Amino acid sequence: MISEPQNIVSRYVQRRVLLFSLLLLALLFVITAALARTYHAREEGLVSEWFQKGNTDLADGKPGQAFEDFRNSLSYGPENTNVQLRLAEALLADGRLTEARSYLVNLWDRAPGSGEVNLDLAHVSMQTGDVDQTIRCFRGAILGSWEKEPALQRRKVRLELCEFLLAHRQNSEAEAEVAGLAADTPSENGVLREENGRLFLRVGEPGKALTEFEAALQINPRQSQWLADAGQVAFEDGDYLKAETYFSKADRESPSDEIHASLMLVRNVLGNDPFLAGLNDEEQARRSWRDFEQGLDRLRKCTGTRADNSSSGQSASDMQLLNKEAQDLQKRVKLGFLVKNPEMRNEAMQLVLRIEGATSQICGPATGMDEALTLIEKRHEGNNP
Amino acid sequence: MSDWDTPVEETQVLAPKGEPLPVGENDSGLKWLSSRARRLTLSEGNLFLLLAIIIGMFSGMAVVCFRISIEWVRLGLLGSALAPSHLRVLLVPAAAGLVVAFLVQKFFRASRGSGVNQTKAAVYVFDGYVPFRTVIGKFLTCSLAIGSGQSLGPEDPSLQMGAGIASALGRRLKLSRDKLRLLAPVGAAAGLAAAFNAPISAVLFVIEEVIGTWSASALGAIVLAAVSAAVVMRSFLGGEPMFRVPAYTLAHPAELLAYAVLGVVSGVLSLAFTKIIAYFRPKLRALPEWTYYFQPAAAGLLIGLIGLQIPQTMGTGYPYIDQALHSQYTWEILAVLGFAKILTTSLSFVSGTPGGMFAPVLFIGAMIGGAIGGLEHHFFPQVSASVAPFALVGMGTFFAGFLRVPITSVFMVVETSGSYSIVLPVMISNTIAYLISREFQDVALFDLLAKQDGLELPSMEEQREQIVLRVEDAMRKPDLPPLQASDTLARALEIAESSTEELLLVRFPTGRWAGIARNDLPTMASAYPPETLLREALSTARLPILHPDQRLDDALRFIQGHPLLPVVGRAGSRKLEGVLSLPDILTAYQRAS
Numbered sequence: 001m002i003s004e005p006q007n008i009v010s011r012y013v014q015r016r017v018l019l020f021s022l023l024l025l026a027l028l029f030v031i032t033a034a035l036a037r038t039y040h041a042r043e044e045g046l047v048s049e050w051f052q053k054g055n056t057d058l059a060d061g062k063p064g065q066a067f068e069d070f071r072n073s074l075s076y077g078p079e080n081t082n083v084q085l086r087l088a089e090a091l092l093a094d095g096r097l098t099e100a101r102s103y104l105v106n107l108w109d110r111a112p113g114s115g116e117v118n119l120d121l122a123h124v125s126m127q128t129g130d131v132d133q134t135i136r137c138f139r140g141a142i143l144g145s146w147e148k149e150p151a152l153q154r155r156k157v158r159l160e161l162c163e164f165l166l167a168h169r170q171n172s173e174a175e176a177e178v179a180g181l182a183a184d185t186p187s188e189n190g191v192l193r194e195e196n197g198r199l200f201l202r203v204g205e206p207g208k209a210l211t212e213f214e215a216a217l218q219i220n221p222r223q224s225q226w227l228a229d230a231g232q233v234a235f236e237d238g239d240y241l242k243a244e245t246y247f248s249k250a251d252r253e254s255p256s257d258e259i260h261a262s263l264m265l266v267r268n269v270l271g272n273d274p275f276l277a278g279l280n281d282e283e284q285a286r287r288s289w290r291d292f293e294q295g296l297d298r299l300r301k302c303t304g305t306r307a308d309n310s311s312s313g314q315s316a317s318d319m320q321l322l323n324k325e326a327q328d329l330q331k332r333v334k335l336g337f338l339v340k341n342p343e344m345r346n347e348a349m350q351l352v353l354r355i356e357g358a359t360s361q362i363c364g365p366a367t368g369m370d371e372a373l374t375l376i377e378k379r380h381e382g383n384n385p
Numbered sequence: 386m387s388d389w390d391t392p393v394e395e396t397q398v399l400a401p402k403g404e405p406l407p408v409g410e411n412d413s414g415l416k417w418l419s420s421r422a423r424r425l426t427l428s429e430g431n432l433f434l435l436l437a438i439i440i441g442m443f444s445g446m447a448v449v450c451f452r453i454s455i456e457w458v459r460l461g462l463l464g465s466a467l468a469p470s471h472l473r474v475l476l477v478p479a480a481a482g483l484v485v486a487f488l489v490q491k492f493f494r495a496s497r498g499s500g501v502n503q504t505k506a507a508v509y510v511f512d513g514y515v516p517f518r519t520v521i522g523k524f525l526t527c528s529l530a531i532g533s534g535q536s537l538g539p540e541d542p543s544l545q546m547g548a549g550i551a552s553a554l555g556r557r558l559k560l561s562r563d564k565l566r567l568l569a570p571v572g573a574a575a576g577l578a579a580a581f582n583a584p585i586s587a588v589l590f591v592i593e594e595v596i597g598t599w600s601a602s603a604l605g606a607i608v609l610a611a612v613s614a615a616v617v618m619r620s621f622l623g624g625e626p627m628f629r630v631p632a633y634t635l636a637h638p639a640e641l642l643a644y645a646v647l648g649v650v651s652g653v654l655s656l657a658f659t660k661i662i663a664y665f666r667p668k669l670r671a672l673p674e675w676t677y678y679f680q681p682a683a684a685g686l687l688i689g690l691i692g693l694q695i696p697q698t699m700g701t702g703y704p705y706i707d708q709a710l711h712s713q714y715t716w717e718i719l720a721v722l723g724f725a726k727i728l729t730t731s732l733s734f735v736s737g738t739p740g741g742m743f744a745p746v747l748f749i750g751a752m753i754g755g756a757i758g759g760l761e762h763h764f765f766p767q768v769s770a771s772v773a774p775f776a777l778v779g780m781g782t783f784f785a786g787f788l789r790v791p792i793t794s795v796f797m798v799v800e801t802s803g804s805y806s807i808v809l810p811v812m813i814s815n816t817i818a819y820l821i822s823r824e825f826q827d828v829a830l831f832d833l834l835a836k837q838d839g840l841e842l843p844s845m846e847e848q849r850e851q852i853v854l855r856v857e858d859a860m861r862k863p864d865l866p867p868l869q870a871s872d873t874l875a876r877a878l879e880i881a882e883s884s885t886e887e888l889l890l891v892r893f894p895t896g897r898w899a900g901i902a903r904n905d906l907p908t909m910a911s912a913y914p915p916e917t918l919l920r921e922a923l924s925t926a927r928l929p930i931l932h933p934d935q936r937l938d939d940a941l942r943f944i945q946g947h948p949l950l951p952v953v954g955r956a957g958s959r960k961l962e963g964v965l966s967l968p969d970i971l972t973a974y975q976r977a978s
Contacts, residue, residue, distance in 0.1 A: 014432065017557045021439050025446075032446040036621040039453045046465050072466050075704040079625055091713075102712035102773060106631040 047077035054086060063093035081107060088120055097124050115144030119157055131168055138164065155181065155192070162199055175203040182212060190219035194226050197233065206237040224254030231262065238379050240269050268372030274349060275380055285338035288345040291373055292333060295352035296326055298370050302363040318358055325351060353377035433564065437571050437606035438613045440554060444547035444575035445617025448539075451524055451546065452580070452622065455539055458532025459700065467696070467704055474534070474692040478685030478699070481533030485526050485738060486681045490674075493522025496739045500545025502835045504573045505595055505842045513552055513565030515572075520549035526739040530681070534699035536688055536729035538744020540580040544591075547576020547614070567603050570595045574607045575614035581743070582618060582627050583800040584611040590793040594831065597845035626803035627703070630710050633774040633806050643765070644810040647757045647775060648782055648817025654753055655786030656822050658727050659830050665735040667837050677737060684736035688729045697722055698729045702748035709755045709776040716759025716772070723752030742830075746787050747780045754779015774810065777802055781811045786818035789829040794819075852977060856940050857933035859973035860952045860963035867892045867951070867961055868901075874922060875915035881906055886964070887948040890928070891919050896958035898951045899926035933962055937970055944970065 054069030070087035077083060084107055091100035101124045107117045122137035138161040146153040158181045165174035178199040185192045197212035213230035217223065231246030247263035270276065272294075274287035303319055329351055338345050356373045360366050366374045462477045463469040469477075489496055495503060496519055507515045527542040551572025555565045570591045578587035588604075588611045596603060635641070669680055691698055697705040709719060730745035758775020781798035785791045798811045828836065828844070835842040867890040868877055881889060881903055888900040901909065901923065913922050929943040931952045944950055944967055952963040 014558050017554075018435070018439070021443075021554060021557075025439065025442055028443065028446050032449050032621060035450055035453050039456065042460070050465070068466075068468070071704075071708070074707075075467055076465075078629060078704075078707060079623075096713075098771075099711065099713045102631055102771065106629060106711060109632045 043076045047073050047080055047083065049073075050076070051080075051083055051086070054083075054090065058086070058090055058093065063090045066090040067094055067096075081111070085116055085120065092120060092123055092127070095127075097127055100124055101128075112140075113144045115141045115146040115150070115153060115157070118144050119160075122157075122160075126164065134164060135161070135173075151184070155184070159195075159199075162203075166202060171203050175200075175205060178203055178205075179208075182208070187215065188219060190216040190223065190226065193219070194223075194229060197229060201233060201236075206233050209233045210237065210239075210242075222249075222253050224250045224259075227253060228259050228262075231259075231266075235262065235266060240266050240273075240375075240379075244270055265372060265375070268369055269375050269379070272369070272372055273376045273379070274345060275376075281339050281342070284342075284345055285335060288338050288348050289333070289335045291352045291376075292329075292348045294369050294373060295355040296330065298359050298366070298373075299323060299326055299355045302359040319362065322351075322355055322358055326355065353380075433567075433606055434609055436554065436558070436568070437575075437610040440547070440551045440568070440572050441575040441578075441610035441613030442617050443550045443554070444543075444572055444610070445579040445614035446621075447520070447524070447546055447550060448543045448576055448579035448614070449618055449621045451528065451539060451543060454524070454528040455532045455701075458528050459534075462533050463699075469696065471693055474696060474699070475686075475689040478534040478689045478692070479682045480685070481529050482535065482681035482683070482685035482736075482738065483679070485530045485533075485535075486678045488522070488526050488529075489681075489737070489739060490677055493518065493526060493739075495519040496522035496526050497737050498739065498834070498838075499541035499734075499741045500543075500548075500739075501541050501594065502831050502838065502840070502842065504545050504548040504569060505831070505835070506840055507548060507552065507569045508566055508595060509842050510840065512562045513555065513567070513569045515545070515549040515552040515569060517549055517553045520546045520553070523549070523739060527741075530733075530738045530740050531700060533685070534688060534692060535681070535685060535733040535738050535740055536698055536700070536702075536726060536745050537733050537738060537740025537742070538701045538747075539741060540577060540743035541741030542739065543576040543580035543741075544573045545576070547572035547574070547579070547610075551575070551610075567606070570603060571606045571610045575610035578611035579614040579618040581797070581801065582615060582622075582624070583797060584608075584615040586793050586797040586800050587611045587615075589796055590790055593790045593793050594788070594845055597843065627801040628706060628710055628777070628780075630777050630802045630804050630807075631771075631773045633777070633804060635806070635809060637767075641810060641813055643758070643761045644775075644778055644814045645817055646761065647754055647779060648814035649821065650757050651750065651753055651779060651782040651814065652786045652818035652821025654723075654727070654749075655783050655818060656825050658731070658749070658787055659822070659826055659833070661727070661731045662734055662830070663833050663837075665731065666834070669735050669737070670837070680736040681733075681738040684732040684738060687732050691725055691729055695722065695725045698725045701744040702726065703744065706748055706751045706776070706780070709751045710773050712755075712772040714752075714755065714772075716756045716763065719752045719759060719772070719776075720756035723749050723756060726752065742788070743784075746784050750780040750783025751776040752779070753783060774807060777804070777807055778810045778814050782814040782818045785815035786822040787830060789819060789822060791815055791819045854937040854973055854977055855933065856931050856935045856937060856952055856965060857963075858977075859937055859940075859969045860931075860933065860965045861969060863890065863961065863964045867898075868919060870894060870899075870918070870920035870923070872919050873915060874909060874913055874917045874919065877901060877919060878906060878910060878915070887966075890949065890951050890961070890964065891923055892951075892959060892961070893920065894959075896953075898928045898930055898953075898958070899923040900928050900947070900949065902948065930958055931965055937973060940965060941970060 050069045050073030054066045054073060057063075057066035057069055067087060067090040070083055070090055073083045074080065074087060084103055088100045088103040088107070091097075091103065101121070104117055104121045104124060107114065108121060111117060118137045118140035122134050122141060125133040125137055138157060141157045142154050142161070158177055162174050162177045162181070165171070165177065178196065181199065182196045185196055187193075193212045193216035197209040197216065200206070200209035200212060210230060210233040213226055213233055216226045217230060220226065227246045227250035231243045231250055234240070234242035234246060244263065244266045247259055247266055251259045251263050272287055272291055274284045274291065279287070299319075299322060303323060329348060333344060333348055338348065352373060353376070356366055356370060356377055359370075360374060365371070462481065463473050495516060500523060503519070504515070507513055523542045523546050527537070527539060531537050531539055548569040549572065551568045552565065555568040560568065573595055574584075574587045574591040577590060578584040581587060588607050591607055592599060592604075669676075672680075688699060705722070708714065709722075714722065726745055726749045730742070730749070733740060733745075734742065755772045755776035757779065758772045761775075762771060777798060780801075781794040784797060785794035788794070794815050795808065795811050799805055799808055832842065832844040864886060865880060865884050868880060870891055870893040872891075877889060877891075884903075887903055889903065891899045891901060893899065899919075901919075909922060928947060929950060931940050931943060931950050932955050933952055934955070940950070944965065949964050949966045951961055952965055954960050954962050
């Protein structure tokens with residue numbers, strides 16, 4: 001039992017000790033804070049040091065070593081998402097998909113809207129062959145947030161997604177992505193417009209591709225490559241007039257054999273197509289006559305070659321039949337008669353087109369004027385000119 | 386021995402300058418003190434809570450410094466790479482082992498071991514006394530040992546350091562023995578909470594392993610200390626969960642079977658780990674004392690040799706747990722890591738190197754868990770989840786099996802991972818591991834270690850297992866119905882003749898009970914006429930009542946001075962369920978033993 005005076009003294013001592021403890025606590029706080037600050041600085045230094053090393057190793061194509069570096073870095077900054085992401089990428093590059101995926105899923109849980117994480121997850125899924133998941137992750141990356149140059153990053157992802165979709169023959173999906181890409185492309189960027197055009201071509205949309213090329217050419221009308229691209233698209237789309245315009249401009253800006261050959265071909269088509277709109281009967285007859293002569297020449301040459309090469313029985317009988325038809329028609333066809341008789345023009349051209357088709361199969365692809373005739377055939381295929 | 390190390394003999398009364406105050410000789414001084422003290426007065430309970438907060442803050446900062454020092458030592462001795470150079474791996478643990486052994490043998494003998502038992506010993510044997518020298522010794526030797534790659538952890542030493550700080554403060558404050566005894570667990574909880582960044586687990590561990598009861602007097606202080614320590618630690622080292630885990634969802638109920646398998650394997654392995662330590666520790670302790678100087682070094686050398694091939698087994702291993710949690714190892718590697726860690730930790734611990742078992746146990750659990758998960762996933766991919774949740778559950782499971790603290794183990798997994806969804810598999814797996822371990826190992830590890838050290842500390846597990854006797858186990862039916870307050874004294878005399886009880890129970894309409902001792906009846910009969918109603922004769926008398934579900938040791942406190950007490954139902958105190966006397970209680974205890 002403690003008496004009252006003793007109790008008072010005891011309490012006084014307790015207060016003193018408590019006060020002293022608080023002072024000691026404050027001192028210890030200062031010391032601990034200083035220690036912790038130094039420690040954190042050292043930790044951050046190590047995180048950065050190993051991170052740099054990892055990046056260098058990854059860039060040097062040493063993902064295994066990079067992985068070790070990033071792991072070291074992560075041991076000093078376990079919450080550093082940049083390091084985690086790079087570590088996952090190193091694992092991915094090293095083919096350790098399960099481990100990479102585990103890290104990425106963890107990152108995704110924390111930041112499901114991260115473009116980078118979604119993109120890496122797409123790469124993992126791509127390598128594991130999960131097409132649906134890959135597409136989902138790519139789309140997550142497109143819609144996700146990007147710290148640096150978000151528009152450019154999203155475009156890159158979309159391009160990658162397009163490539164992936166095309167590789168998996170999902171053309172309609174790819175077309176939708178390219179359309180999205182085109183919609184997001186700044187109108188003043190000709191390079192990107194041209195890139196869009198090429199993609200539209202790959203997804204089988206030449207009309208939209210041409211629109212993109214033309215948009216690009218509005219920004220820089222003398223860009224020879226874009227002119228050639230536009231010409232090519234117009235050519236493939238059967239719009240030879242446009243193709244001739246673009247090829248001739250391209251040929252002027254930056255002459256090359258390839259462009260010149262394309263230009264000549266287009267000009268041959270335009271100069272020899274008897275069914276071109278706006279031609280009078282005489283011109284149509286003249287063209288038909290010229291084409292007929294060219295067709296007979298091709299047939300003769302091919303028949304001679306065939307005789308040398310002794311083709312198969314079926315081809316031989318076709319050629320004989322064609323030869324016979326050509327000889328019959330040759331007896332009847334005269335330029336003047338063609339002017340007056342559109343039916344005869346059609347008949348002559350039909351035969352020419354059949355000759356070009358048959359000889360292409362037997363004697364190899366047509367060139368020069370014959371190639372132009374083949375294109376004329378394709379252009380009016382199914383039509384009754 | 387410093388002033389901080391002075392054991393408390395009696396509550397001393399000191400003047401402000403430390404001199405004994407001539408009580409009663411200086412009234413003006415006393416008045417001055419009295420006025421000062423009154424102004425600053427805190428009740429004892431509030432003072433204790435304030436002290437708990439201060440202890441928590443001290444412990445938190447001490448643990449922060451401790452963890453930083455371990456890292457500095459590691460960086461200095463082993464370098465910053467997770468896989469250090471071979472030369473360092475081979476030499477550093479052995480060389481540091483020599484220094485650690487020298488420090489322990491020459492200056493800090495109490496720093497050996499993990500620290501949990503030492504804290505328990507402080508509570509139960511040394512009246513809450515933990516020398517401050519032990520705190521310093523633990524700090525230095527464990528920093529060096531763990532930082533140099535010995536396979537031990539900082540949690541248990543933190544627990545002991547917290548207890549040491551609390552004890553030192555309590556002694557300076559001249560607290561009573563009871564309070565000092567209570568203070569050590571408070572500090573222990575604070576130290577553990579800061580080390581684990583898990584205040585709930587720390588509180589549960591201290592309750593489950595150190596004090597063994599949910600004592601209201603201690604709980605508030607323990608919680609406050611743990612929380613303040615965790616807050617301090619988080620403000621310096623960050624508040625992120627200790628382990629970053631991928632999201633987990635239970636895909637299919639059959640997955641729980643896979644976790645049950647994990648529980649079985651972990652239970653068996655934790656049992657084996659316990660047996661290894663239980664077998665080798667006394668063998669090494671029995672060697673001549675001069676070998677104590679070299680045992681940690683020899684262990685360090687062997688650990689270094691293992692570390693050349695498996696560097697992951699060195700030190701606490703926390704970064705590797707993180708990697709296991711992110712499925713960075715195949716199940717085969719995880720299994721190798723788990724077994725190798727059992728080996729290295731056994732070497733470190735049985736050699737007497739200071740350091741804790743928590744971190745290695747978590748490491749082993751994570752690796753074994755991951756290995757089991759990976760193996761199951763390999764054969765039953767549709768049933769079993771990925772490796773990560775198994776590694777997480779494995780930590781808790783091995784912890785439950787090895788340290789035999791099932792509740793702490795569940796909360797620890799949840800708290801250190803911040804993932805609540807994992808709780809179901811953890812509960813299943815932990816329970817199985819715990820039951821297996823208990824079935825084949827009578828004594829829990831800490832109790833076993835205490836016994837090996839010649840200490841008879843109370844086993845918390847045994848305490849939990851003890852059958853609690855209740856009033857209903859000892860009470861008996863009264864030989865006669867009780868008297869009513871409306872009965873007369875004559876009726877009481879009549880009843881007394883046919884009853885064998887020493888006390889006649891009297892029931893009042895209000896539910897109050899009173900008693901008339903058989904010996905007092907003649908006196909009452911001479912003082913009151915026979916027709917006197919009992920309610921008048923016993924107007925102020927009152928007997929304590931007991932309920933059938935009350936603990937029998939509680940009943941003992943009430944029965945003092947009463948030959949018999951009524952046992953009534955909780956639904957209504959008028960209905961007599963039985964009676965209880967002191968001989969009934971003793972008989973019940975004899976029967977139970």
